[in-house]
Amino acid sequence: MMEWSLCALLGVPLLAGILSWIVPSARVRSVLVGVAAFAVVASGLAVVYGSMQAAEGIWEFAIPAKCEWIASVLEAVIILVILGIGIRTKNWWITVFAVLQVLLAAGIWCLPTEHHGDFVTVFRVDSLSRIMLLVTAIVGGAITVFSLGYMKSHAKHAPDTAASLGQFYFFFLAFLGFMAGLVMSDNLAAFSFFWEATTLCSYALIGQDGGEARRVNAARALLLNSLGGVFLLAGVYLLKSRTGGESFQLLLEKHSITLLPAILLCLAAFTKSALFPFQSWLLGAMVAPTPVSAMLHAATMVKAGVYLVMRLTPGFYDERAMTIVAFAGALTFVGGALLACTQSNAKKVLAYSTISNLGLVVACAGINTPLAYAAGLSIISFHAISKGLLFLCVGRIEQVIGSRDIEDMDGMYYRMPYTTCVAWVGMVSMLLPPFGMLLSKWLAIEATILSPFLLIFMVTGSALTVFFWAKWIGKMQNTGYHRDVPGEVIPSAMRVSLGFLALLVLVTGASTMFIFKYVFDPMARAVYHRYADINWCIFNEAGASTVTSLIIYGGVVLGLIIYYWFFWRKFDEKNIRLPYLCGENITSSELKSVQGARSYDFRSVGGKIEHSHFSNIYFHGIISEGKVTSVLVWAAWLIIVVLIGVCLAK
Amino acid sequence: MENMMKWLNDPVVRSVLALILAPVLGGIIMGLDRKITARMQGRMGPPLMQPFYDIIKLMGKEPFVLHRPQILYTMLHLVFMMITVVMLVTGQDLLMVLLIHAFSSIALVLGGMSVRSPYSWIGSQRKIMQILAYEPILILLILGIRLRDGSFLGSAVLESQEPLIYSMPLLFLAFVCVLAIEFGKSPFDVSSSHHAHQEIVRGVYQEYAGPFYCLTEIAHFYELALGFGLVMAFWHTNILCGFLLETVVFLFLLVVDNAFSRLTTGWMVRYMWTVPLSLALANLIWLWR
Amino acid sequence: MTKATAKSPWVVHVNCNSCNGCDIEFLACLTPMYDAERFGVVHIGSPKHADIMVVTGSVNHRNARVLRNLYEQMPGPKVVVAMGICPATGGIFADCYNVLGGVDKVIPVDVYVPGCPPRPEAMLDGILEGAAILAQKQQNTPTVKPVMKLKIVKPAPAPAPAEAPAAAGATGEQAVAK
Structure with missing residues (x-):
C-alpha cells in the first residue's frame, strides 16, 4: 500500500x-x-x-x-x-x-x-x-x-x-x-x-x-x-x-x-x-x-x-561550525527584514521577508538545541502556509489593479473585499500572538539566549519584521466607510484555494500551542535524545505555556463578544463622520453627489476638490538598498570563508 | 490574615484584582502627572481625579466612528493590554508578555492607519517608529532577567532574593528611556502629543471619538500601571525602596518632559538604537558570567 | 456622569478670521496666572475629542463651511462659546461685504462672551458657563432630543454697527467682566 x-x-x-x-x-x-x-x-x-x-x-x-x-x-x-x-x-x-x-x-x-x-x-x-x-x-x-x-x-x-x-x-x-x-x-x-x-x-x-x-x-x-x-x-x-x-x-x-x-x-x-x-x-x-x-x-x-x-x-551538536552557520542565518534574518522595510513593491517585500524567515530557520538550526530545532520546524510549516497565501493574494491583486506597489493598495477592501480579507488573515498571522509565526519567533529568541552574540541580530530582526508588516497591513486596510460593499467577482478556483489556505492559517494558528506541544516538541526530543549533556530545562519551560494561549483566547473571545454586543450591533450610520482635515473636508452629502469624490478629499483654494495623499515610511535617503546589500553580501562571504576555515582547521 | 494571603495567591483572584486596580492606579499616576507638571510650571493644575472625570465624560459622548474595523482595533488594543496585565500578574513567560504588549500597540497603529485621515496616518507611522525604537531594548531587558534568574517566567523574578537593580542598573537606565517613549513624554512624544496641535493634531488618537477614545485612554492607564509595575519589580524585595525608585523615575520623567522639546522621529530611532541599546548590551555582557 | 462632564470641558479653538486679539488672550488663559486647567479645561486640537468649541472672529462666507464641518465633527453633547464681540455680532467688521456677522448664522451658539477682546476672567467664566450647559445637555441627551432650555440668548436681530458692543452687552448675560 x-x-x-x-x-x-x-x-x-x-x-x-x-x-x-x-x-x-x-x-x-x-x-x-x-x-x-x-x-x-x-x-x-x-x-x-x-x-x-x-x-x-x-x-x-x-x-x-x-x-x-x-x-x-x-x-x-x-x-x-x-x-x-x-x-x-x-x-x-x-x-x-x-x-x-x-x-x-x-x-x-x-x-x-x-x-x-x-x-x-x-x-x-x-x-x-x-x-x-x-x-x-x-x-x-x-x-x-x-x-x-x-x-x-x-x-x-x-x-x-x-x-x-x-x-x-x-x-x-x-x-x-x-x-x-x-x-x-x-x-x-x-x-x-x-x-x-x-x-x-x-x-x-x-x-x-x-x-x-x-x-x-x-x-x-x-x-x-x-x-x-x-x-x-x-x-x-x-x-x-x-x-x-x-x-x-x-x-x-x-x-x-x-x-x-x-x-x-x-x-x-x-x-x-x-x-x-x-x-x-x-x-x-x-x-x-x-x-x-x-x-x-x-x-x-x-x-x-x-x-x-x-x-x-x-x-553536529556541540560543533563550533554550526554556530557560524547560525550567524549566516541570523545575518540574513536581519538583512532581509531591514531591506523589506525599504521596499514598496509588494512582491519584493514578500521576497525579502521570505529570505529573512529562511535565515531565521537556518539560525535556529545552527543554534542546535531542541528548542531552536522545534522553533525552526514551526517556522518552516507556518511560514509556508502564510507566505503561500500572501503571494497568491498579491498575484490576484496585481491582476485586478495592475500594480504590485503597496502604495497603490489602499481602499482594497471596497474594490476586492474577499481577497483583502484573506490577505489580512495572512498578514496578521505574521504578527498576532497566538499564531504560529509569532510563537516561533518567540521560541527562537528564547533559544538564542544560549549563544550570546546572536542575540543582537535576533532582537533587531524581530523588531524590523513587525515594522514592515504593520506598514503593509495599514496601507492595505486603509479605507473609507461604505455601507454596501459589492461582492467580488473571482474565479471559483481562486476563491476555493484562497479560502482553503486562509482557513488553514486560522486553524493552525488557533491550535499553534497544541501543535507545538504534541508534534514539534516530541520531534525535537526524538532527534536530540542521544545527547545526554543537553540543556533541557529551557525546553520544559517553554512547553509549559499552554496557559498563555488559553489566556489569550479567553481574552480575545471575550473582547469580540463585547465588541459584537455593544458596538457592532449598535452601530448606527448616523454616527459616521468624515476624517478630520482641519474642517476643509467635503461634506457627507457632497460625497454622494460629486462624481469620484472620496472621503479623504478636501477643498483647496477656490473650492477645488483634491485628494489628500499619504504614504508609508520607506527610509528613503537613509538606507539605500544597494549599499546595504553590498555590505551584507561581503559580510556573508566573510562568514562563509570563516566557516570553511573552521572546518579545515579541525 | 493567612487565609487572605492564600486567597490572594489564587491566579484568578489576582488577575481580577489586577484588572480592576491597574486602571485606577494608572489614572492616579496620570492625575499626579498633570498636577505636578502644572506645579512645575507655576500653575495650580487640575484635581487629582481629573483623568477619571475625563474618561467618564468620554463614555457619555456620541460614538463617532469612520468605519467598523476602527472600533475592532480599539477593542483589540484594550483587550491585548488587559491580557498583558493578566499574564504579568499570573507570572507567565515574560517574553510572551512583551510580544503581546507589542501587538497591543500594533493594534492601535492599525486602527489609526485603517482610516483615511492624514493626521492619524502620520501619527501611526511615527508610532511604529516608536515601537521599532523601543522593542529591542525591552527584549534585551527580558533576556537580562532570564540570564540572571535562569528563567523567563515572571514569577521567578519575584522569588529571587536580590533586587534586579543591583545586577542590571544599565538596563534600568535604558528602560527609563523606553518608559519615556511609551508614556509619550518629550523628547519622544512624536506619535501623539498634547502639545503638538499644529503638527499632527492628536496623532494616532485623532480619529477616535467619544467612547472609543475612552477605550484607548483606559488602555493607556493600563500601560502606565504596567510600566510603573515593572519599575517596582526592579526593587521588589523592599516595598519602600521600590516606591522610592518609582518616585525618582516618575519625577525624572516629568522634569525631562518639561525641559525638552519634541524632537524628530529619526533622531529618536537613532538615539534609542545607539545609547540605550549599547547600555543594555553592556549590561548583558556583564550578566553573562 | 453629569458631574464628570461639568468637570472636564475639553476645548477646541476655531479662528474664523479673527484679528488674533481674542486668540492671544484665550491662550493666555492657560498661563500660570489664570490656569484654565484647574477646572479640567484641556485645550485640544481635534474637534472629535472636544466638548466646547470656542469661536473667535466674525465669520465670513468662506470659512462658514469650515466652521460647520468642524461643528459636525464634534460628538454631542457639545457647546459653542462665541469668544469676543466679532463672533457675537460681527463686531467692527459687521458691515464688511464678506462678513456673515455672527457665529449663530452658521451654528447654534450657547454662550456669548463679548469684549474686544474679553478679559481672561470673562473668558474663563464663559467656558465654565459652557461647561454647565454641557452638563445640562448631557443629562438630556440619551433619550430626549437636546432641548436648549437655558442660556440661549439670541443677540439683537440686526444690530447697528456702532452699537454692536453695547447691544451684545445688554443681551449677553454671561458677560461678567470682573
Whole structure:
C-alpha cells in the first residue's frame, strides 16, 4: 500500500504534467491538473499516515543494490540538460559550473562503494520528512488549484514570447513530484537528482513568459543554483571518499569525520534558500507568474535548503561550525527584514521577508538545541502556509489593479473585499500572538539566549519584521466607510484555494500551542535524545505555556463578544463622520453627489476638490538598498570563508 | 490574615484584582502627572481625579466612528493590554508578555492607519517608529532577567532574593528611556502629543471619538500601571525602596518632559538604537558570567 | 456622569478670521496666572475629542463651511462659546461685504462672551458657563432630543454697527467682566 502511495506521489504529477503538455484542449488540461493536485494531496497524506504506522514512525523504501545506478544516471541527465542550457544561452558561468558538476558526478561514480547488504535505502520517511511532505502536498495542492484560475487570465495578457500553458503545467506539476521526492530521499544520489531537478523546474518556470528580464533572472537563478549544485556534489564526493557510502544516515552516524561534507551541503542549502550572499536570484525570480513565486519561491522549493540544514545540524551538536552557520542565518534574518522595510513593491517585500524567515530557520538550526530545532520546524510549516497565501493574494491583486506597489493598495477592501480579507488573515498571522509565526519567533529568541552574540541580530530582526508588516497591513486596510460593499467577482478556483489556505492559517494558528506541544516538541526530543549533556530545562519551560494561549483566547473571545454586543450591533450610520482635515473636508452629502469624490478629499483654494495623499515610511535617503546589500553580501562571504576555515582547521 | 494571603495567591483572584486596580492606579499616576507638571510650571493644575472625570465624560459622548474595523482595533488594543496585565500578574513567560504588549500597540497603529485621515496616518507611522525604537531594548531587558534568574517566567523574578537593580542598573537606565517613549513624554512624544496641535493634531488618537477614545485612554492607564509595575519589580524585595525608585523615575520623567522639546522621529530611532541599546548590551555582557 | 462632564470641558479653538486679539488672550488663559486647567479645561486640537468649541472672529462666507464641518465633527453633547464681540455680532467688521456677522448664522451658539477682546476672567467664566450647559445637555441627551432650555440668548436681530458692543452687552448675560 505504502509503495503505491509513494508511486502515486512521485508519478502522478509527472504523468499529469506530460499529458497536459500533450493535450491541446484547455478544459481537459484543467481537469488533469485538478486531478493531479488532488492526487498529490491524497497520496501525500497517505504516505504520511502510512509512515506513522511503521515501526518507530520511520518508514524506509529500499531497492536492490544493483539498481542504485538509476538515481545517478537520472542526475547525470539533469546536469547534462543544465550544461546544454548553459551552452545554448552562451552563459559561460553556468557552463563552467555544469562541467564541474559533471566532473564531480563522474568522480562520485568512480569511487568505490561499501555495501552493507543487498539493499540500498532510497527513501526514508521520518518525522521531519513528514512535516515537509505535509507542507508540500497541502500548500502545493492549494497553489496548483489557484493556478488554474490565475493562469487562464494570465495567458490572456501574457506577452507573445510566453511559453505554452501546457509547458507551464508540465514543469509546475513535475516540480511537485520532485519536491516530494526530495524531502523523502535518504540516499544522497537520489537527493541530488531531485535537487537538480527542482533547480531546472525553477529555471523553466521563471522564464515562462519570455522576454529579456525573465531570461536574465532565470539565468541568474540557474547560475546560483548550479553553484549550489557544485557545493552539493562536492560534499557528496567528500562524504563518499571518506565513508564509502552516500546517505544521510551515514553522514550523521560518522559525524567525527564528516563535518566538511556537511558544511558543503549547508552551503548548497544557502544557495537554494537564497540566504545572503546568494539572495539575488530569489528577488529576480519574482518576475515569474505568481503561482510560481508562491510555490517555488516561498512555500516549497526554498524550503528544501532549510530542510537540508535542519536534517544535518542535529548530527553536529556541540560543533563550533554550526554556530557560524547560525550567524549566516541570523545575518540574513536581519538583512532581509531591514531591506523589506525599504521596499514598496509588494512582491519584493514578500521576497525579502521570505529570505529573512529562511535565515531565521537556518539560525535556529545552527543554534542546535531542541528548542531552536522545534522553533525552526514551526517556522518552516507556518511560514509556508502564510507566505503561500500572501503571494497568491498579491498575484490576484496585481491582476485586478495592475500594480504590485503597496502604495497603490489602499481602499482594497471596497474594490476586492474577499481577497483583502484573506490577505489580512495572512498578514496578521505574521504578527498576532497566538499564531504560529509569532510563537516561533518567540521560541527562537528564547533559544538564542544560549549563544550570546546572536542575540543582537535576533532582537533587531524581530523588531524590523513587525515594522514592515504593520506598514503593509495599514496601507492595505486603509479605507473609507461604505455601507454596501459589492461582492467580488473571482474565479471559483481562486476563491476555493484562497479560502482553503486562509482557513488553514486560522486553524493552525488557533491550535499553534497544541501543535507545538504534541508534534514539534516530541520531534525535537526524538532527534536530540542521544545527547545526554543537553540543556533541557529551557525546553520544559517553554512547553509549559499552554496557559498563555488559553489566556489569550479567553481574552480575545471575550473582547469580540463585547465588541459584537455593544458596538457592532449598535452601530448606527448616523454616527459616521468624515476624517478630520482641519474642517476643509467635503461634506457627507457632497460625497454622494460629486462624481469620484472620496472621503479623504478636501477643498483647496477656490473650492477645488483634491485628494489628500499619504504614504508609508520607506527610509528613503537613509538606507539605500544597494549599499546595504553590498555590505551584507561581503559580510556573508566573510562568514562563509570563516566557516570553511573552521572546518579545515579541525 | 493567612487565609487572605492564600486567597490572594489564587491566579484568578489576582488577575481580577489586577484588572480592576491597574486602571485606577494608572489614572492616579496620570492625575499626579498633570498636577505636578502644572506645579512645575507655576500653575495650580487640575484635581487629582481629573483623568477619571475625563474618561467618564468620554463614555457619555456620541460614538463617532469612520468605519467598523476602527472600533475592532480599539477593542483589540484594550483587550491585548488587559491580557498583558493578566499574564504579568499570573507570572507567565515574560517574553510572551512583551510580544503581546507589542501587538497591543500594533493594534492601535492599525486602527489609526485603517482610516483615511492624514493626521492619524502620520501619527501611526511615527508610532511604529516608536515601537521599532523601543522593542529591542525591552527584549534585551527580558533576556537580562532570564540570564540572571535562569528563567523567563515572571514569577521567578519575584522569588529571587536580590533586587534586579543591583545586577542590571544599565538596563534600568535604558528602560527609563523606553518608559519615556511609551508614556509619550518629550523628547519622544512624536506619535501623539498634547502639545503638538499644529503638527499632527492628536496623532494616532485623532480619529477616535467619544467612547472609543475612552477605550484607548483606559488602555493607556493600563500601560502606565504596567510600566510603573515593572519599575517596582526592579526593587521588589523592599516595598519602600521600590516606591522610592518609582518616585525618582516618575519625577525624572516629568522634569525631562518639561525641559525638552519634541524632537524628530529619526533622531529618536537613532538615539534609542545607539545609547540605550549599547547600555543594555553592556549590561548583558556583564550578566553573562 | 453629569458631574464628570461639568468637570472636564475639553476645548477646541476655531479662528474664523479673527484679528488674533481674542486668540492671544484665550491662550493666555492657560498661563500660570489664570490656569484654565484647574477646572479640567484641556485645550485640544481635534474637534472629535472636544466638548466646547470656542469661536473667535466674525465669520465670513468662506470659512462658514469650515466652521460647520468642524461643528459636525464634534460628538454631542457639545457647546459653542462665541469668544469676543466679532463672533457675537460681527463686531467692527459687521458691515464688511464678506462678513456673515455672527457665529449663530452658521451654528447654534450657547454662550456669548463679548469684549474686544474679553478679559481672561470673562473668558474663563464663559467656558465654565459652557461647561454647565454641557452638563445640562448631557443629562438630556440619551433619550430626549437636546432641548436648549437655558442660556440661549439670541443677540439683537440686526444690530447697528456702532452699537454692536453695547447691544451684545445688554443681551449677553454671561458677560461678567470682573
